Amino acid sequence: MSFTVALALSYFVLNVSPIKVGFLCVTIKYKCCHKGAWFVQTTVFIGLGQMGRRMVRRLDPATTIIYNRTEDVALQLHHDYGYQVSSNLAQDVAQAQCVITMLTDHHAVEDIGQQALYGHLAPGSTWVDMTTGDVASTRRYEAVCANREAHFVAAPVLGSLKPAEAGNLVVIAGGTPSAISGVMSTLERFGRVVETKRAEQAVAVKLAMNTLLGFYMDGMAEMLKITDAAQVTRSQVLDILQMSSLDAPVMHVKRPKWESGDASAEFPIRMLAKDLGLALQFAARIGVELPVLACLESVFRQDGQSERGGQDMAFVETGRGE
Known part of the structure; x- marks a missing residue:
């Protein structure tokens, strides 16, 4: 029943003040009973x-x-x-x-x-x-x-x-x-x-996605080490990457940081390290061996525990790890 009809019925049928019914309707809108x-x-x-x-x-x-x-x-x-x-x-x-x-x-x-x-x-x-x-x-x-x-x-x-x-x-x-x-x-x-x-599937998917994100960040860090050593500008390297099948939306988001060196955190290294650790724990719990993830988690964990842990994940230090 619409609010307008309720007001009309209140006056012509129930002989109740429309103001009182209006207050009741508003009250019901903001309260429920279970x-x-x-x-x-x-x-x-x-x-x-x-x-x-x-x-x-x-x-x-x-x-x-x-x-x-x-x-x-x-x-x-x-x-x-x-x-x-x-x-x-x-x-x-x-x-x-x-x-x-x-x-x-x-x-x-x-x-x-x-x-x-x-x-x-x-x-x-x-x-x-x-x-x-x-x-x-x-x-x-x-x-x-x-x-x-x-x-x-x-x-x-x-x-x-x-x-x-x-x-x-x-x-x-x-x-x-x-x-x-x-x-x-x-x-x-x-x-x-x-x-x-199921609820647990949502969390498992999130951990799996952040696992892939960790590999991407680490891969970009190592790639840039190679191209920096070769004295190729980051802008040119990222242009080439953007033209290739390796392009990904996250690269566009992080590109300004890689070009400028701005390490202020949108997603800190230590937070991604936490998620990789959770992914590794879940894998162990279900009996799945992920040795490469174990290495990646070590890299992020050690970097996350360092003074760099609050920096953006795009600046993970790949020289760390076990």
């Missing part, structure tokens, strides 16, 4: 790192509550755009229709989970974890949600800072069809959504 549990149709977004703070800008400040372990970023977003900053995360989670976590890794998710998620998710709500974490942890999150009669969607993303700002990420959403459809309009704000049948 087995007696009422919760406001808000989204709680947890994790305002370099990616998270850009992604949350794709969501409506009027219906989004934000939380970050260091509050300064959240307060700045409140000041600039009007987002409500959570003062009681467990309480806000208990009243939210959708909870999104975008954190450093599964250890950070576990900390937040113990603090405010696991015992507070509302029945009928959906937890969307966009963290790149451990595949095994995803199964735990599903069990937590099942225990709370809530839904779980794993939705890691492909892309970096500029795609996050523009809403051009690739969102790999894994979960039941009903769980994904319930948050699809939210996920689509971040970019193109690709569905997998």
Whole structure:
């Protein structure tokens, strides 16, 4: 029934003030009930790192509550755009229709989970974890949600800072069809959504994609060592690469950095090292031997632990590794 029809019926049939019915309709729009549990149709977004703070800008400040372990970023977003900053995360989670976590890794998710998620998710709500974490942890999150009669969607993303700002990420959403459809309009704000049948598959695909990304970054670093030694300008080398079948979109994104030497991080070496380590752990868990990945992971891990770890992945030092 439309809002206009409701107002008309209120006056001519029910003899109720249209103003009162209008207030009731607006209230219903922002509240839902699941087995007696009422919760406001808000989204709680947890994790305002370099990616998270850009992604949350794709969501409506009027219906989004934000939380970050260091509050300064959240307060700045409140000041600039009007987002409500959570003062009681467990309480806000208990009243939210959708909870999104975008954190450093599964250890950070576990900390937040113990603090405010696991015992507070509302029945009928959906937890969307966009963290790149451990595949095994995803199964735990599903069990937590099942225990709370809530839904779980794993939705890691492909892309970096500029795609996050523009809403051009690739969102790999894994979960039941009903769980994904319930948050699809939210996920689509971040970019193109690709569905997998199970939550753990979404995380496995993300780790596999970042494995390929690591090989690409390392390959580019070694290629440029050869051409630099041959005194060929990087612009010419990258022009030739761009003409060849080896061209890839990520090369276009990183080209300005390789040409200028700007090592400021869009995706730090240490973060890609973390993902390669998770990919290697998952491979070992399922009994797959990946010796070349083991070497690559060693290169990124050692570089990530050095003073260079905060630099962009495009500047990985290939001389390291075991």
